Amino acid sequence: MCALLYARCAGRRLVQNSQWLQRLCVKNQIKGYRVLAIETSCDDACVTLMDRYSPDEAPKVVDERKVTLDSASAGGVVPTDAANHNRKNISKLVNQMIIDNKWGSAETKPDLVCATRGPGMVGSLAGGYQLACGLSIAWQVPLVGVNHMLGHLMVVRMESNGKEPQYPFLSLLVSGGHTMCVLSHSLTHHEILVDTVDIAAGDALDKCGRELGISGNMIGREVEKLLDQHREEWGKPVEIMVKEPMLNQWDRKDSLQYSFASFNSQVKNTLKKFYSSEIPQDETIKARLLFRFQQTIFQHMISKIKLAIKIHKLDVKNFICSGGVSSNLYLRKMLKDQLGPAGIENFYFPEPRLCTDNATMIGWAGIELYEQGYTTDIGTTVIRKWPITKLLELEGWERKPNNL
Structure with a gap:
């Protein structure tokens, strides 16, 4: 009887120690998180789902989709048409992606929502950003309002998980x-x-x-x-x-x-x-x-x-060319041929799909901001002009030491 009681007590201590060790590991491990990103600054309704499964590796792009307004017959983008296009399509895109990837349950919902806040056409921006604010409230997760230009700037850093190119x-x-x-x-x-x-x-x-x-x-x-x-x-x-x-x-x-x-x-x-x-x-x-x-x-x-x-x-040794025109191969050749002799050693260009407006660049820029402690208040609105030189001067930023 005494031996049996001793074994039971020892077993209980073993279980308790195992549970304590598990809690310690979880406490000291950086938690992975899921990201939903939205871009609607002009005539593209764009959504991306990203899995930030490890802080030491580039995030996995789980799914990315885009619906572009056909403006050929209009001879260019008409702002009201673009706004209606984005408002009509962005909610459908998000809903279908959540369903298709089974990200709708409490266990699999996104942990962070990123959306373009500006610069851009106000009517277009509003459709995506307001949806992002609503999802942030419904899911009770943080929101990051991203500068569109910062998205273009940072997207080439995603492949190296933010290590290249180095600043400046x-x-x-x-x-x-x-x-x-x-x-x-x-x-x-x-x-x-x-x-x-x-x-x-x-x-x-x-x-x-x-x-x-x-x-x-x-x-x-x-x-x-x-x-x-x-x-x-x-x-x-x-x-x-x-x-x-x-x-x-x-x-x-x-x-x-x-x-x-x-x-x-x-x-x-x-x-x-x-x-x-x-x-x-x-x-x-x-x-x-x-x-x-x-x-x-x-x-x-x-x-x-x-x-x-x-x-x-x-x-400066590192050079990035980004944006829709950056996919032009002749431009890339001219840049290398003429800026190489001017002292530039390393050239970075996004993949063709990431040159034009896309939500993946907004997701990555949002991740970089979030991991430096930046989130955005859900009471904020979109802005037509937002110089990248005044990135943090816009009202609505909230800052913690870090969000990891």
Whole structure:
């Protein structure tokens, strides 16, 4: 009897010690978490589910989906159409992804919601951000309102789990809505070295393409497709009136600014002078014209980056090119060929699917912010203009030492 009682007591102590050890392990282990990310800054309704299963490895992209407004017939994005598109589709996308991936139960629900808060078109932003606020309340999980530009900047760091590129690094953010050269000192400290005074480079490329008869929902991609089919025409002589802006003294030659608005009029002047205002029907001639305009637009961006490096005496080894236009392979080649001799050693480009607007970049930027202790109050609203240089000046941030 005594032996049996002793065995029972020893067994109870063994179980108790095992339970204590398990609690100790759990206490000292960083918990993995699930992330739902939403991006609706323009004409794309985007959702991504991410599993941050380990702090030492890149998160797993469980599912990502996008529905883009067809604006080809409208000749560009109409803000009211984009807003209606996002409000109509974003809730459906989120609901279907949650169902398909079985993330709806109390055990599998997302632990963090990230959504684009700005900059962008207010009507489009509101559809996704308000949904994110509602889900944060319903699930009782934190919310991170992400700056759209920060998403583009940070997405290349996801593959290395935030280790590369190291700070400081230089970036060219280029798309249909923005073109700027940025010097990043840390996750929350960014300096714009060159910004556009009028339209973005992607917008200029689209306008040139339309003037030369290119149609479709994504003009830039259609232009690149045509040029790829006629690579032998690249650089061949063609009658054209095109010059890089801001090369003359009266153009403020040493100004750290971009200007792309003139390219549209340069296309029209070329067609008027050499082609009687008619669009050339010969595909090879059209390819030569498109190549020259594209090349000059790209050169304008690179010339100003080189000027910024010179004026600021930058000693930066890492360079990122991100945004919709960054998927252009010829732009990537020009950047490497010309910035390599200027001191840049390492070039980083997102995967093609992550160049255009997407929710994965918002999820990763949200993860980086969250793990540095940043969350957003659910009483906040979207904002049309939110300079990346004033990332933390926007009201609504809440800060803890860390959220791990």
